Amino acid sequence: MDIGLIAVRYARALLKAAIDNHCHEEVYQNMSNLLECYMNVPQLRPTICNPMYSKPKKQSVVLAACGTPAVELTKRFITLVLQEGREEMLQFMASSFINLYRQHFHITSGKVTTAVKLTAEVEQRMRRMVEERTQDKVEFTTVVDPTILGGFVLDYDTYRMDASVKSKLNRILIELKNK
Numbered sequence: 535m536d537i538g539l540i541a542v543r544y545a546r547a548l549l550k551a552a553i554d555n556h557c558h559e560e561v562y563q564n565m566s567n568l569l570e571c572y573m574n575v576p577q578l579r580p581t582i583c584n585p586m587y588s589k590p591k592k593q594s595v596v597l598a599a600c601g602t603p604a605v606e607l608t609k610r611f612i613t614l615v616l617q618e619g620r621e622e623m624l625q626f627m628a629s630s631f632i633n634l635y636r637q638h639f640h641i642t643s644g645k646v647t648t649a650v651k652l653t654a655e656v657e658q659r660m661r662r663m664v665e666e667r668t669q670d671k672v673e674f675t676t677v678v679d680p681t682i683l684g685g686f687v688l689d690y691d692t693y694r695m696d697a698s699v700k701s702k703l704n705r706i707l708i709e710l711k712n713k
Contacts, residue, residue, distance in 0.1 A: 537623055537626055538626065538630075540620065540623055541623050541626035541627045541629070541630045542630045542634075544611075544615065544620070544623070544627045544630075545627050545628075545630035545631035545633075545634055546630075546634060548561065548565075548607075548611050548627070548631055549561075549631060549634050549635060549638065551607055551611075552607055553638075555607055557605050557606075557607055558635065558639075560605040560608075561605060561607055561608055561611075561631075562631075562632070562635050563601065564600040564601060564604050564605060564608040565600070565608075565628045565631045565632055565635075566628075566632060567599065567600050567601035568596070568599050568600045568601075568624070568625075568628045569625065569628040569629055569632060571599035572599075572625045572628070575599070578595070578599060579625060581595060582595065582596060582621050582622075582624060583621060583622045589616045589617070592616055592621060593612055593613060593616055596612050596616075596621075596624065597609060597612060600612070612624075615627065636673075639671070640669075640670040640671060641670060641671045641672070641673055642664060642665075642668045642670040642671070642672050642673070642690050642691060643672075643673050643675075643690065643691075644660075644661075644664050644672050644673065644674050644675070644688065644689065644690035645674070645675045645676075645677060645688075645689045645690070646660055646674060646675075646676050646677070646686055646687070646688050646689075647676075647677045647678075647679050647682060647686060647687040647688075647689075647698075648676070648677075648678060648679070648682070648685075648686045648687075649678070649679065649680050649681075649682050649683055649684050649685070649698075649699075650678065650680075651676075651678055652676055657674065657676060660674070660686075660688060661674055664688070664690050668690070668691065672690070681700065682698035682699065682700045682701075683698065683699035683700045683703070684698065684699035685697045685698040685699050685700075685701075685702075686698065687701075
């Protein structure tokens with residue numbers, strides 16, 4: 535069977551159970567933490583997939599990656615995944631769960647990159663602008679990248695608004711080269 539298909543099936547079942555048990559927000563937070571750990575801790579995946587470690591040790595590592603406290607449903611889900619020997623797909627299950635959750639609850643993920651730290655007021659205005667355009671709730675992450683020199687780059691869904699000084703200077707340079 536296809537890894538993506540299996541991951542989506544597990545994720546869909548977890549989302550349904552989380553909604554039925556009224557703990558979907560907590561499970562979403564657990565899966566977000568887990569996915570973030572997979573992205574930021576390169577040793578996590580080889581550790582979880584290592585057959586030399588016992589299932590209880592793997593479970594404690596995964597639950598630690600889910601953040602504290604992991605809700606009971608998350609614990610049961612991790613236990614099931616390990617019992618079925620599907621730990622190599624856990625990262626894809628977490629990612630699929632997050633995507634399904636965002637679709638179900640109409641949440642758009644966005645990212646703002648600026649040269650300096652945004653004030654809360656400016657971040658709120660950008661959030662409202664994206665919410666008005668998408669008619670969804672917005673989860674924003676902000677990144678400070680001094681290489682853009684000034685302005686901002688706003689990414690959400692498949693949309694990108696690049697109002698950075700760096701991109702404007704690059705456009706001017708291309709125009710000057712073409713003349």
